[in-house]
Amino acid sequence: MPTEQIIAEYLVETPLPIEKVAAVMAGEQSCGTFTRVAGETDELRSRAAATVMEIELLDIVTDPSLESQYLQRKGLNGPFQRARVTIGFPQANVGTNLTALAATVGGNLFDIGEVSGLRLEAVYLPASFRSHFAMPVKGVAGTREVLGVYDRPLFGTIIKPNLGMSPEQTGDLVATLCDAGADFIKDDEVCASPDHAPLAARVKAVMARVRDFREKTGRNILIAFNISDETDAMRRHAELVQAEGGNCVMASLNWCGLAALQSLRASTDLIIHGHRNGFGSMSRHPLLGFGYHAYQTLYRLCGLDHLHVHGIGGKFCNPADEVAASGLQCLKPLTTNGPETDKVMPVFSSGQWAGNIATTYEALHQSSDFLFLAGGGILAHPDGPAAGVASLRQGWEALCAGMSVEEYGATRPELAKALSFFGEKNSPSPVAPGAGPA
Template identity: 60%
Template sequence: MSGMRFTATYLIETPLDVAQVAEVLAGEQSCGTFARVEGETEALRERARATVEKIELLDVAETPSLPNGWMQRRGMFAKPQRWQRARLRVSFPVANVGVNLPTLAATVSGNLFDLGEVTGLRLESVELPAAYRQQFQLPVQGIAGTRKLTGVFDRPLIGTIIKPNVGLSAQESGDLVAKLCAAGVDFIKDDECCGNPDHAPLEQRVRAVMKRVRAHQDRTGKHVMVAFNISDDLDAMRRHADLVQAEGGSCVMASLNWCGYSAIQSLRRHTPLAIHGHRNGFGALSRHPLLGFSYPAWQTLWRLAGVDHMHVHGLQGKFAQDDDEVIEAAQVSLAPLAEGLDDRVLPAFSNGQWAGTVPATWGSVRSNDLLFMSGGGILAHPDGAAAGVASLQQAWDAVQQGETLADRAQRSPELQSALAFFGKK
């Protein structure tokens, strides 16, 4: 790894000289501190320092984006300032980090969000040499493996969500899964808030659900992938993944932000099951435009842990993200992290999705390689869950054939009912 470097791109805001602040940022995350220390030679700094590769000046703000005690103590808020925004590209020696995902994450982010010299800082992207990326975990199933397991090859996967956390027992969860399997879904996932509740212990729920999944597979030959939420401490996640595998399951789900890089890496090494990466909590890291992580940077780090699916939210959905952010999230999930690799992951669309949001999704992504999840769009369809699934399949077939939903609905009653019912809402 000697001589290799990785790069990170940042958006910053500062009233100070941008070039000087860029050097502070680079030094803070490599060999620098506020004063030289004993033994810190020029040769050492040259070997270990991060390098500012590019500075692009952007707009100037009238007011600072974030509070800053360091500047407040220096009276910098008491007089007029130019709050210059800029994009920085900084490279780091791979040898500083090695194959160590938590340290890589700390290097490209770490204390940077606390720098006194900035009133805004956002990590926009991380780029890695192919030889370095290959030393981290790769998806075990990814897009191709997920398609093979579910038997779906020529269209998006249709999925839905069950919420046993609202009070469903293990048996009731199993009964609902049986109904959804019969309705024709390809994928079912737990809600992120349902882990191992008293009313439906995970072990009981896995056994009850997989009994129905196996029975459906025996009858039809179709394996429905179920993403059980096993988010927990690492020992418990390994134990639960083993149970899912022993019961014939193919997927587990984890809340990435709360389990942590090391736990997901260890889970990846432990199990061949598909890991469905849930993004809950990402809004806290991303919603302010001058703070935190952009999705491309965030997903890069998590893909190094070896996940197979990544949540991207949904177009025209119920959450705060605008459609452009959702589209970007899907596009970067479908792109390799380094040249010459196929480490793409399956983008999972969810939240407020139904047949009516299919045209926007297809028009923006132009790919079949996605998981389209619909809760109410399936379970609340006025003609039942099977009609809900059919309406989604009909909508996807229509857009791929260049038809409008209105035209297809004339000969597809399930889609017609969905448009009439959900369209009013």
């Protein structure tokens, strides 16, 4: 009986005929192996075999991207054809198991001897498959609703120093950042439950200040506690955060894993802020690992609300077009014509400051639906955190006014100071008149 298919797109490099390699890939990840085996009937193959749907030949190179002992043993030393290969996997092979999906579209493919390079670029899901998995609890619209902010990006920061502060010192810094006007504050990914600031003590100290702030101002703020841990511990940590009046938790996705994130979502309705630290180890080589489309598809099936995409013009290696594409993917439902609720808030972080806001807005096709995190951009501002937050808002105001940050900053001291301090190393992108939001 025909079944709906999960579609995976790969970049492949090989000295062998690409049609042969694509067939090997499809067989390896469905019902086959290197040779026909007992029980592998024609009926079984018609029902469970993956299908090579398309092969697009790209360029030819003389040297392999990666070594393969298999190719070396056979004396296959080039030339090497690169191609885009699209394979359809029967949805019935996977059932409703997320780890099985990852093993199907990835699994042993990265190790097969026939290739000198293989990268999983994208995964496309049928709506019937998506329906079996958690949706974002808040996502883009719900995050805005929690904060009561609808007409601009959300501005946040990361607790710095990354490590070293006691729970009380952390609480005092959070109180300062609340008063400074930040929308969002998160733990650094390296600060989970260090000896000098155990998570339980830190949550209590921070939330005491947050509750006071809410009572004093009537304003809400998101605090993302880093609860990355083994699965049962993460569930306990989330319960503590919720009991103290918290609204958000953060997890290091790559070190916790898909199954742990699924279990966390099943046990809490808190906002889950997904941090992708370590993604570079999976993505930085152009012919190995994961493209962001495939990566975010897998983790969004866990029901995340926010997802990091790095930053444009920041301190990391990612080119602007890659960061932009990642942000745009977050703002699309996972399936064609999927609901608006199936979007996650893209989180731009790493070396961000007021001068990067216009570029980020334009990269998202003039959408303000993003969380803009500035660690040093707020906490290292020469006039303090309140001036750092003000400089970000003024960067947005400049965009709305159709002015460059330099022009707008001439009468805004906080933005002017940010320009002189951060702009020495990061040139802001001017915005053409009229390019701001309506």
